[in-house]
Amino acid sequence: xxxxxxxLEHRYRGEHPVRTxxxxxxxxxxxxxxxxxxxxVKHSPVWLLPLVTANIIDIVVERRPIEELGTNTLVLxxxxxxxxxxxxxxxxxxxxxxxxxGTKLRSALxxxxxxxxxxxxxxxxxxxxxxxxxxxxxxxxxxxQQSADTGLAAIITLVGGLAVIAVRVPSALPAFVIIVPxxxxxxxxxxxxxxxxxxxFRKEVEQLSTRVxxxxxxxxxxxxxxxxxxxxxxxxxSLSQVLRSGIRLDLLNGHFGALAxxxxxxxxxxxxxxAATVSYYAWLPITAGDVVMLSTFFTTLTGSMTMLMGLxxxxxxxxxxxxxxxxxxxxxxxxxxxxxxxxxxxKGQLRFENVTYRYEGxxxxxxxxxxxxxxxxETIALVGASGAGKSTVLNLLIGFIRPVxxxxxxxxxxxxxxxxxxxxxxxxxxxxxxVLFEGTISENVGYGMPDVKAAQVRAALRDANALxxxxxLPEGLDTVVGERGARLSGGQRQRIAIARALIRDPRVLVxxxxxxxxxxxSEALVQDAMDRLMRGRTVFVVAHRLSTxxxxxxxxxxxxxxxxxxxGHADLLRRGGAYARLQAGQIT
Numbered sequence: 001x002x003x004x005x006x007x008l009e010h011r012y013r014g015e016h017p018v019r020t021x022x023x024x025x026x027x028x029x030x031x032x033x034x035x036x037x038x039x040x041v042k043h044s045p046v047w048l049l050p051l052v053t054a055n056i057i058d059i060v061v062e063r064r065p066i067e068e069l070g071t072n073t074l075v076l077x078x079x080x081x082x083x084x085x086x087x088x089x090x091x092x093x094x095x096x097x098x099x100x101x102g103t104k105l106r107s108a109l110x111x112x113x114x115x116x117x118x119x120x121x122x123x124x125x126x127x128x129x130x131x132x133x134x135x136x137x138x139x140x141x142x143x144x145q146q147s148a149d150t151g152l153a154a155i156i157t158l159v160g161g162l163a164v165i166a167v168r169v170p171s172a173l174p175a176f177v178i179i180v181p182x183x184x185x186x187x188x189x190x191x192x193x194x195x196x197x198x199x200x201f202r203k204e205v206e207q208l209s210t211r212v213x214x215x216x217x218x219x220x221x222x223x224x225x226x227x228x229x230x231x232x233x234x235x236x237x238s239l240s241q242v243l244r245s246g247i248r249l250d251l252l253n254g255h256f257g258a259l260a261x262x263x264x265x266x267x268x269x270x271x272x273x274x275a276a277t278v279s280y281y282a283w284l285p286i287t288a289g290d291v292v293m294l295s296t297f298f299t300t301l302t303g304s305m306t307m308l309m310g311l312x313x314x315x316x317x318x319x320x321x322x323x324x325x326x327x328x329x330x331x332x333x334x335x336x337x338x339x340x341x342x343x344x345x346x347k348g349q350l351r352f353e354n355v356t357y358r359y360e361g362x363x364x365x366x367x368x369x370x371x372x373x374x375x376x377x378e379t380i381a382l383v384g385a386s387g388a389g390k391s392t393v394l395n396l397l398i399g400f401i402r403p404v405x406x407x408x409x410x411x412x413x414x415x416x417x418x419x420x421x422x423x424x425x426x427x428x429x430x431x432x433x434x435v436l437f438e439g440t441i442s443e444n445v446g447y448g449m450p451d452v453k454a455a456q457v458r459a460a461l462r463d464a465n466a467l468x469x470x471x472x473l474p475e476g477l478d479t480v481v482g483e484r485g486a487r488l489s490g491g492q493r494q495r496i497a498i499a500r501a502l503i504r505d506p507r508v509l510v511x512x513x514x515x516x517x518x519x520x521x522s523e524a525l526v527q528d529a530m531d532r533l534m535r536g537r538t539v540f541v542v543a544h545r546l547s548t549x550x551x552x553x554x555x556x557x558x559x560x561x562x563x564x565x566x567x568g569h570a571d572l573l574r575r576g577g578a579y580a581r582l583q584a585g586q587i588t
Contacts, residue, residue, distance in 0.1 A: 143318025
């Protein structure tokens with residue numbers, strides 16, 4: 001099922017998170033209204049029961065007609081029976097709305113991540129973005145559900161109870177308005193002190209966890225130097241501290257818990273005694289049933305006030321998560337492709353015209369006045385020391401970054417005017433560490449090509465020198481490679497990546513240190529596969545081992561972001577310049 005567009009995708013502009021939440025739930029307003037009405041019906045027994053109880057007591061005390069007893073009982077039973085369908089309706093509407101919003105928000109975050117530039121992703125860790133998609137949205141969902149469930153219950157109980165009191169015993173209403181909030185505030189203050197102590201104890205437990213982690217990581221060193229007793233002593237000291245703190249916390253919890261319970265019930269008893277006294281001396285028109293009702297409502301309404309006060313940290317946590325998600329949704333560092341020319345075909349001619357690029361900051365430029373023309377089908381090797389600018393040139397070629405000056409032409413068209421997403425359909429990249437997802441070999445090779453045939457997958461694997469080892473696997477093409485290809489060796493993963501590039505028949509190919517992490521045998525197999533992959537295509541190769549680029553049509557030697565030399569392998573060696581020095585350094 002296709003997901004609707006994310007509700008915040010282009011709307012979040014740093015406004016207050018409450019407004020953001022209102023916008024998030026805008027499309028579910030009718031469902032939320034139905035949910036609130038259903039909740040009122042399902043929760044009505046909480047404030048109706050004291051009223052019905054009061055009626056029944058008065059019927060007995062005043063010897064009123066017995067039919068009234070049956071009527072009150074029937075009303076309460078009907079309301080109780082309605083709880084089941086209205087509760088299901090509430091869950092479907094309210095919780096369903098929260099889940100839908102969470103799903104759409106995750107979808108919007110993921111789409112935004114696809115639009116953000118590679119520069120943004122290089123600055124922000126993948127784990128941080130994953131936390132925003134999973135944990136922050138989960139916090140928003142949980143806080144929304146808890147706020148709705150607890151908040152509606154408390155508000156409806158308060159409104160219903162006070163309405164009943166106002167109609168039945170209006171003279172008692174001022175006492176409730178004053179005493180109930182005061183009692184709830186006292187209980188709340190006691191619980192706040194408990195939460196502070198609990199938070200301190202959690203920190204001590206986290207410190208213990210850190211100490212145990214250190215001990216386990218240092219076991220080889222500990223064993224090698226016979227320091228087992230020392231290591232255990234450090235952990236035992238932390239354990240003793242946690243034990244003492246835990247016992248103190250338990251006593252404190254018991255102290256404050258008992259005090260809060262005694263305080264609340266003492267106020268309740270006082271309220272009950274006061275109401276009974278007023279009724280006994282007939283100072284106000286309060287019946288025996290009213291006394292019981294008022295006493296019950298005191299406890300119920302005080303609990304509701306306490307619940308409302310306790311919502312603050314839950315709501316704050318959810319709003320903070322809204323802000324966290326908004327950091328991604330309003331990030332300005334986007335790769336803008338809207339309205340630009342679609343690339344329908346690529347011949348493979350590339351021209352760099354005095355291209356300069358500088359990363360953020362005041363440091364030197366990574367690439368300076370890079371000027372190079374590459375006809376279709378030529379293989380260009382970029383070599384040089386670490387930091388020479390090779391990877392920056394590749395990122396410029398792919399379109400991950402844009403020149404700060406100069407321009408790059410693709411088949412004569414300025415790449416700044418092109419939709420880079422359409423251009424990349426004709427480009428393939430084989431990086432140093434091939435990234436495979438946790439699926440089958442066939443799914444990895446045909447990634448993004450839903451109509452690809454098994455025969456095409458096999459042909460690509462064969463040309464990548466991978467079919468032989470794939471057919472030896474227990475399930476062949478249907479073998480699951482594991483997370484990031486963990487069940488395959490480095491050379492096998494590279495050959496799968498080459499097969500993935502081959503099946504797309506790219507016109508422009510980028511090979512970024514594709515064999516540097518492999519052993520000699522795996523490198524030979526991968527190099528042979530790459531030779532097939534490179535035929536008839538415009539190729540840019542970055543290689544640490546100069547032996548792998550000697551057959552390139554031209555070798556571009558880079559130093560400090562500039563082109564130092566250009567030529568063939570033999571020609572550059574004869575010149576005795578920078579390339580010859582690099583070659584001599586690897587031989588020695």
